[in-house]
Amino acid sequence: MAGIPEGITRVESIFSKFPGIGRKSARRIAFYLLNKDRDEIIQIAKALVDLKDKITHCPVCNHITEHIPCDLCANTKRDDSILCVVEDSMDVIALEKSVSFRGKYHVLGGLISPLDGVGPDDLAIDSLMQRLDKVKEIIIAINPSVEGDTTTFYLSRLLKKHPIKITRLARGIPVGGDLEYTDEATLARAIEGRIEIPNE
Amino acid sequence: MAGIPEGITRVESIFSKFPGIGRKSARRIAFYLLNKDRDEIIQIAKALVDLKDKITHCPVCNHITEHIPCDLCANTKRDDSILCVVEDSMDVIALEKSVSFRGKYHVLGGLISPLDGVGPDDLAIDSLMQRLDKVKEIIIAINPSVEGDTTTFYLSRLLKKHPIKITRLARGIPVGGDLEYTDEATLARAIEGRIEIPNE
Numbered sequence: 001m002a003g004i005p006e007g008i009t010r011v012e013s014i015f016s017k018f019p020g021i022g023r024k025s026a027r028r029i030a031f032y033l034l035n036k037d038r039d040e041i042i043q044i045a046k047a048l049v050d051l052k053d054k055i056t057h058c059p060v061c062n063h064i065t066e067h068i069p070c071d072l073c074a075n076t077k078r079d080d081s082i083l084c085v086v087e088d089s090m091d092v093i094a095l096e097k098s099v100s101f102r103g104k105y106h107v108l109g110g111l112i113s114p115l116d117g118v119g120p121d122d123l124a125i126d127s128l129m130q131r132l133d134k135v136k137e138i139i140i141a142i143n144p145s146v147e148g149d150t151t152t153f154y155l156s157r158l159l160k161k162h163p164i165k166i167t168r169l170a171r172g173i174p175v176g177g178d179l180e181y182t183d184e185a186t187l188a189r190a191i192e193g194r195i196e197i198p199n200e
Numbered sequence: 201m202a203g204i205p206e207g208i209t210r211v212e213s214i215f216s217k218f219p220g221i222g223r224k225s226a227r228r229i230a231f232y233l234l235n236k237d238r239d240e241i242i243q244i245a246k247a248l249v250d251l252k253d254k255i256t257h258c259p260v261c262n263h264i265t266e267h268i269p270c271d272l273c274a275n276t277k278r279d280d281s282i283l284c285v286v287e288d289s290m291d292v293i294a295l296e297k298s299v300s301f302r303g304k305y306h307v308l309g310g311l312i313s314p315l316d317g318v319g320p321d322d323l324a325i326d327s328l329m330q331r332l333d334k335v336k337e338i339i340i341a342i343n344p345s346v347e348g349d350t351t352t353f354y355l356s357r358l359l360k361k362h363p364i365k366i367t368r369l370a371r372g373i374p375v376g377g378d379l380e381y382t383d384e385a386t387l388a389r390a391i392e393g394r395i396e397i398p399n400e
Binding site: 018019028029049051052088090 | 206208210225228231232233238242244245246252254263264271289293
């Protein structure tokens, strides 16, 4: 379109491909950046390249990190006997934010998905198998989906050979959730997994 | 927080300052970028720096451009006798998208705002005054707000000394808008500015 400098259009089309950003937000961002000092833009550009250059995967748990082993693996206060297996590093961060798990993690780096050509060999499953020595419990914390369920099934079958307790996260009504607005599948899971209220 | 590489936190905090992006979207974007090839990240970083380095303001109309004068000023097919005065370059782009104006633009680069210490001298008003030779009509296309109204008032008083017709954009119910959901002020403006339906 006439009247829009190419530089704006380019930045717009980059940002509109980012998750959660539409064309209009992308344009607002381009103008926001145009009003920044050059130094600030250089800092932003550098942070993006650093993201790629400095972050690697922990050879133990496969979580993203800037040093080896990662903070979580290096932390001797965390319980080595419980492993939480997750799809990706975002799940680790979400669980860490809940401050409810003090064991260690293992990041698969994806889910088994034959349609996308992702098999067990593409995931960090071998490295998981090599960590089982001290492990007494494995929590499979994988989102429920076709790929998630396939991966959970594959892992649980593989892990059955070892004397390890295998658990999954509870499903039910979220805290603050409302029965009325909860979908049927979640309600069914919540009833299935009901817990006795202890007599006091 | 432990478990999040600093590089991620840095990119997150950069993006969460962008307009329309919250903390969670910023994190998703950081992970999206982490999964990109290094080359692509370099391209993105370069586009941001280019944005700053290649884009300048047209000395005639003050619109952003990569060459001087800008496409809009250089276009001899556009009507020199009508000037549309806007707050910023985003307004030019919005009006250009409507394909309803074939005159030329003048970008003020802000609005008069005593509270923010922005006076008439901080805006491209002098350069506007130097463009009035061939101009027969000036459309003041500034958003209605305290600052917008102040600026419109200031400009119209300044322009009164010249034999130029001064107009503003019509206000009323947006196309596709619904009477029921239109706010009172807009309805009042729509009634005020009502237009006779011609007899055929």
